[in-house]
Amino acid sequence: MATEVKRALCFGCWLQGGVQATVQDGKVVKLKGEPGHPVNRGWICERSKAFIEHLYHEDRLNYPLKSVGERGGGKWERISWEQALDEVAKKFEQIKKEYGAEAVASTGGTGRGFSQIFKARFMNLFGSPNNANAGQWCSVVSRHIDAAIYGAGASRSVRPPCKCAVIWGGNPAESLACTYSKLLEAKDNGTRFIVIDPKYSETAADLADEWLQLRPGTDAALALGWLNVIIEEGLYDNDFVERWGYGFDDLKERVKQYPPERVAEITWIPEEKIVQSARLYATSKPASIIWGVKSDMQGINVTSITHAKCILRAITGNLDVIGGDMLSGPSEKANYGPVFEYMDMLPQQQRSKQLGADSHKLWCWPGYELIHKVAEPYWYGKGLSSGFVPGCHEPDVWTAILTGKPYQVKGLITGACNPLVAYPNSKRIYKALKNPDLEISVVAEQWMTPTAMLADYVFPITNWLEHPQMYTQTFQGHGNVVSLGERIVEPLYERRPDYYLYQGLGLRLGQGKYWHDTLDEEWDWCIEPLLGELKMHSAQEFAKKKRWWIPPTVEKRYETTDPKTGKPKGFATHTGKVELYSTILEKLGYNPLPFYEEPPETPLSDPKLSRRYPFILMTGSRFRPMHHSEHRQIRSLRQLYPYPTVEINPDTARKLGIGEGNWVVIETKRGKIKQKAKLTSKIHPRMIEVQHGWWFPEEIAEDPILYRVFESNANVLTPDDDRYCDPPTGAVNFVPLLCRVYPVKKYT
Ligand code: SF4
Structure with a gap:
């Protein structure tokens, strides 16, 4: 029996702890924390361990699929990667010719080993500025604001x-x-x-x-x-x-x-x-x-x-x-972010067509260009973190599909993301994904999801055990650190890293000189400056022999001397x-100083609404072992958390006639869902905490059931109209909202 121990980075969440994987006769049999790894110091959580189950799960997508018949009808034809890429590329080319490149948009989720950065490269080279992603309300947005204020993100x-x-x-x-x-x-x-x-x-x-x-x-x-x-x-x-x-x-x-x-x-x-x-x-x-x-x-x-x-x-x-x-600028030893994405290849006239560029200017190209102007010379001639910014305004993608305003979006690529569950206002997204004016919807996924069910093409992609992993901070450029993990096993069936979707489309659409043959070669290029210094030949050699590179910490970089001017470096800002x-x-036309404004949906700003919906709703909190809309199929994890739960104060619950474990209805003015009550005095009597990310992979897949996607999904309750969004960044409003709660006598 051949046994081998390899070392990976866990992409079960964005922390990317070190993992040792034991492989016996080509099969992964054990995952454990890597002792001494700077992120997790030898410990991994239950979610990470469950990735063996994830790898071999019978419901994983293994072959490219093409929808036949009505979208959502559940009739699929198995086709080859080459056929799928040929057909999608041909359709995108036709859309570009007839409506402009901006008529193809993309959506994405968290940056956990999926190729958001390569998707961005494809879109830049294709000529579309319309990349939407969840970073607009999670992490990336605050890094971007940090960059505007002091020239880099804070650690x-x-x-x-x-x-x-x-x-x-x-x-x-x-x-x-x-x-x-x-x-x-x-x-x-x-x-x-x-x-x-x-x-x-x-x-x-x-x-x-x-x-x-x-x-x-x-x-x-x-x-x-x-x-x-x-x-x-x-x-x-x-x-x-x-x-x-x-x-x-x-x-x-x-x-x-x-x-x-x-x-x-x-x-x-x-x-x-x-x-x-x-x-x-x-x-x-x-x-x-x-x-x-x-x-x-x-x-x-x-x-x-x-x-x-x-x-x-x-x-x-x-x-x-x-x-x-500490300020965490990019890695001096990597090609990252703006360089990696070929951001300069997106023509000026296309940048100005970006959805949201006139209303949420800091998040979109106008803000990015102002930041980049000073960040580029300051940070190694390359600039700052990217992979997500400049993003388009996410809700505007659905508006453009549904109304044709400011122009019709005709094509959509969704990269490892389930917007129907993870993005606000699920029912509006459903209408957009069903809209016949959206002529093609392409999803790269590991599982069939509610969003993938409404796609025309679904590409089966690998999990982190099946591809070489590069630390997100390294290739996106928001940490002076290089870290890599080994590919633990070759991709199973016809799964491929999602890199090959964007590269495959790029090669068919005249982008040949901007893509390497393999993902391994891309990572070689990414850390080329470091490999040269270490006299190593490849990123995988680095992953095997070294694992991470962290230079000594330099405090108060702003006071260090700039060799070109002989003066202190200062901060990477315009002043x-x-x-x-x-x-x-x-x-950009916004208030230059911070201020507080009462949110649109609170007991103070809308007392009339609060009489009908008296509780303050919060949602979006992370909870173990799930990660956003993932892992409901993984039996060992689902046993730990079989149902969606809503937290209610016991005094409130008593008044409402709700007992521990009862199914309850949570309703906002936009819709209602059901979750199970968890009574806890940790929550204020006037507040309600609703779990996000719920759908039921064990249920019927076909539209309109779609794995009961609207039954317990918190985003049935959340808004995405501009009144609720942050003007500079377009960040959406998951907290606070107004809701009411009442018992469900019989759960159906
Ligand atoms: S999933 Fe768990 S082990 Fe993996 S990086 Fe996240 S917290 Fe760490």
Whole structure:
């Protein structure tokens, strides 16, 4: 019996911990954490272990499929990759000729080993600016705002000698499982924790010295309240502000509008807690504010929340210091992001046609170009992180399909994503995917999903055990680190890495000189500068022999000398400083300073609606072992979490006649769904937390059932119209919304 141990990167979520895979006679038999790996230090979660089941599951897609008959009817013809690529390429070419390249759009999900970056390359070379992706409300959007304010994203981990860590809008016990031990260790070593969350989360229970239970959607007000306290009490780093802060006087005036007593009214946090926590953060050196996804999901306040957090980090002197918030620029030893995607190949006239370019300018090409202008010379002549930005405005894709405005979108590629479940306003997306004006819908997937069921072509793609893995931060360009994992087994059946979908289309559409023959060669090119230095020949050699490369940390890069000018490097912004007052937001026509605006759907902004829908709904929280809309087919994981659950305070439940485990209806003004009640006093009596990502792969596939996609799917409840979206970035509003809840007598 031949046994081999190989080392991969786990792409069960975006953390990408190190995994050792035991392969016996060509079959993966065991996965365990890789000792000493810098991300997970030898530990992996249950989701990662279940990827063996994922690899060999009988429901995986193994062959390209072409829909025959009506879309969604479930009649498929098995065809070859070559036939599928030929037919899709021919159709795209025809659409481009008749309607313009912009009439082909794409959607995508998280960047976990799937080729969003190669999809972006294909789209740039094809000439379409219309790449939509979930980064618009998850992670990428706040990195992009960081880039506008101080020229790079801030790191997202706690490291010694951090004295105070602020966990703001996240629950890392659930969402960052394999790095969570580092937080527990920090706690043991004396780091004080402030946890800001409407719910008393697992993280709050484990770590919080101070738990701030804020009203959902009021994070921007709290951040401005902290700034008020810190500035009024002189707790900021005056030297840093004088030398490296741009627009402090304007900021000072702005935060006067947010005294603690007013912020207490807005946030429901007692005034003294606001003041004490602001002091704790500002006087503990170094201190860190950890990114949390809920900050990216609050619609109209998203830019202000992140901008205000950037300012907090900067004026307290915690930016780019070890133990505080280091700036994580791209890897100097890689070809990444803009270079990798051939962004410069998208013609100017096509950029201006991007959906959302005139309404959400920071997220789209106008904002990206302003950032890139200074980022390119600053970051190795290549610029900053990409792979997702500049994205088009996601809801506009569906509008364009449904209304033909501003022009008709005729073709769609969905890359490893299930928008019908994962994107807001599922029922509108359903109508768009069924619309005959959408002449072709192509999906790259591992499973048949509700979205794939409505496609014309489905390409079967590999999971991370079947292809060589490159650390996302390396190829996207938001971390000065190179890390790779080995291909553990060859792809099964006719599955291929999704790279070969975009490359295959590209080769058929005249993009030949921009694509390598294999994904392995692409990764060789990606880390070519490092391979040369290490005298290695290939990325896979690096994956086998070295695994990761992390250069020594350089603190306060902005103070290091630029050899070209002999002056300090400063920040990669238009003023060379941290833009407390953002010149980019100003140029784009937005408010250059952070502010708080009451979200459109709260008891305060819409009291009439709240009489009918009295509870504040939150959704989008990550929960183990699932990851977004994935893994409902995996038996070992589904046993751990068989049903969707909604969290309700026991007092509220009693008044509503709801018992533990009862199926209940959750209803907003947009629709209703059913989930099982989980009663917990961790949640405020006026708040409801609905799980996202639910569909039922064991159910009937054909339209209109579509695996009961509308039954428990939180996005039946969520809006996507512009009134709810953040003007600069278009980030959508998953929190807060208004809902009502009532028992279902008999679940059908
Ligand atoms: S948390 Fe789990 S799924 Fe995510 S990278 Fe770590 S081991 Fe993999």
